[in-house]
Amino acid sequence: MMISLSVTPMRQLFNAPGFFPLRRTFGLITFTYAALHFLTWLVLEQFFDWSEMMHDLSDRPFIYVGFIAFFGLFSLALTSNKRTKIYMGPKRWKRLHQAVYFVAILGVIHFYILVKSSDVTEPLLFASVLFLLLGFRLFEYFRR
Numbered sequence: 001m002m003i004s005l006s007v008t009p010m011r012q013l014f015n016a017p018g019f020f021p022l023r024r025t026f027g028l029i030t031f032t033y034a035a036l037h038f039l040t041w042l043v044l045e046q047f048f049d050w051s052e053m054m055h056d057l058s059d060r061p062f063i064y065v066g067f068i069a070f071f072g073l074f075s076l077a078l079t080s081n082k083r084t085k086i087y088m089g090p091k092r093w094k095r096l097h098q099a100v101y102f103v104a105i106l107g108v109i110h111f112y113i114l115v116k117s118s119d120v121t122e123p124l125l126f127a128s129v130l131f132l133l134l135g136f137r138l139f140e141y142f143r144r
Helices: 007-014 022-045 050-059 062-078 082-088 090-097 100-115 121-143
Strands: none
Touching (some): 007 022, 007 121, 022 062, 062 090, 062 100, 100 121
16 A cells, blocks of 8 residues: 555656556555455454454454455445546545545554554554655645
């Protein structure tokens, strides 16, 4: 997701429009990874045992955050094609796809809560990169 979010700053900083078509590809790769991550938990860890899943949810609250992020990614992946953009209209489509920033924040929170009892260096590194990427967008927004 960080790579997908870095496409716009790279395009603007280096005046490289060739990066732009990669944004959707990276976003769909992010969704595929998240879907495999979720399916790993569902199939390999829980074996579709609903009572065990409910018990796991009460013991590990980061799963809620991850599921909300996954639902957001699912919505973005489902609407990432050109036909949906035309159907929704560019303004509503863009507003929906700005949810990627919230999803990215949820992803970092999910990761941080997961490892909070051990080494938090990696989640904090992701949080720092996300802070820079979102800060760049905020700076460009106010600059315009």
